[in-house]
Amino acid sequence: MRRALSILAHSVAIFVPVFLVATFVTFALRALSGLSPASLQLGESATPEAIAQIERQWGLDRPFLTQYLDWFGDMVTGDLGKSWYNGADISRLLVEGAAISLSVAGLALLIGVVFGFGFGVLAALRRTTWVDRAITGFMTFISVMPSFVVGIALVGVFAVGLGWFPSAGYSPAERGLGTWLAHITLPAIALSFDTVSDVARQLRAGLVAAYRENYVTGAVVRGLGPRRIFFRHVLRNGVGPALAVLGLKFPNLLGGAVVTEAIFGMAGFGQFAANSAQRGDVPAVQGVLVVSVVLVVVFNLIVNVVLARVAPASARGV
């Protein structure tokens, strides 16, 4: 327990700077883009006085650092400000979008873990046979498929062709788990390919390397059964890289939402970010980015703690 806490502290020490830098860059986006709520509300023909007045209303005439500290303070308490576009509370809009994106990303993660581990373990157990080669080849193949290509293929075959799944839209879980699953299955599959292939390849490599270790030979010589050798000796020592990859994949699952949500017409995080950005609604974009950074940081903390428990050697590196 104390070790887990010290790992947690260590990881927090790594991720606090990450969080600070990322949020600062996010905030600086407004200054970098030179956008102002006035251009959204008044259009092209606005007079300088009208622009100045609107900017004063939004507090944009204050010094940069004051604005930043204000914004940061509000953000920490969960207030992400109001949209320039329609004045709506961004935190509330994001909660709706997050439910959609997290359902899809969560299911994609689940698919990635189940199939990635399944294929990886199978390839490692049947190493150097045709099963291994077939799995390896298939993983290489799906790793070069961009998620929008997979998404289009899935829509073409399973939604338009066979009609098994709805081709677009989202239905909340409260309105029935079946329809909810039906709506998020195809996007989640499209999103998961990259994770499946990377986890499977890292896991296979890790397990095969572990099988070569002397302690495994020793266990075989001592007469231990293959099942026990696999779970006690090989899996624990070989799973590290695969788990580490999983930690790196989560940002991609969240970020990939932009593409899959566009294909499947879901009003999640990614669509919200893309639409707001194209409208020039800076606070809304900043809100999405901040929330996604928080999610990524939290997820990485969890992975680091799990990793430290399963494979203590990894704690030294982080």
Added chain:
Amino acid sequence: MIRRVLRLTTGRIAFGILAAIAFLAAFGPLLAPYDPLEGTTDILANPSGAHPLGTDYLGRDVLSRLLDGSRVSVLGAVQVALLALVVGVVPGILSVYFGRAFEWVTLRLADTLIALPFLVFAVAVTALLGNGIPQAMFVVGVMVSPLFYRVARAATLSVARSQYVEAAIVAGASVGWVVRRHVWVKVLPPIAVALANTTGVGFVVVSSLTFLGIGVQPPAPTWGGVLAADLGYLSFQPWAPLVPTALIMATVWACNLLADAIRDVTGEAGRALLNTRKLDPGKVTNGSPVAP
């Protein structure tokens, strides 16, 4: 190094595909039989002698659009990779020599860029900065640069601690001389591998962005944009996405293949430092920090 890569079958295949793609990028716009922007009344036509790949929902010739869009799609990926190279490698080498403060700052910056949800940031920042190709290339290039940073840094660290470099320093060599003379040689092979990998990654990202209409706006043709147009008419033309998909996948695959081939001929040094796309049973490697 190129000659040794070409001696491998995988290297030859990769070079062949990439040469064909480069040819498309260079001459594609000239080869296009029709104006890629001009619509006709002949909409959503099936492939025929006049339109080998059919026409899209505005009656535009799909082959012409693909040919014309190849330059933007390919050049975009190359620009991304080169920008990432410059932004990543220089601080990567300097982080070993410039003192702990610089090292700490650049490491945290690299951590941050890796932790960001890549595509959301790319889309949001590009659109906010003005939604053009230069903005998109800049944002994506900076976001994939940590790969180069890590590769260059790892290679430099391994050289900096070797005995012959210590001997050179003891003998009075300056840091600049050591970097030019010893470090550069060691850093080059892993960077070549990373360059091939990032070109593939950059290609996927650029196609994803153009698919979303970010960076290059319709009606300007791109491979991703053609795919996006196909999506709405899948029930009429279910075969339509096949050709742009094949183009994108072949390019990415060739980039990865090339990375593997370079890694194979440059040997263990490059292999230990990088995420291996190929399965190498003897080595456990870290995952790629960048992937779309």
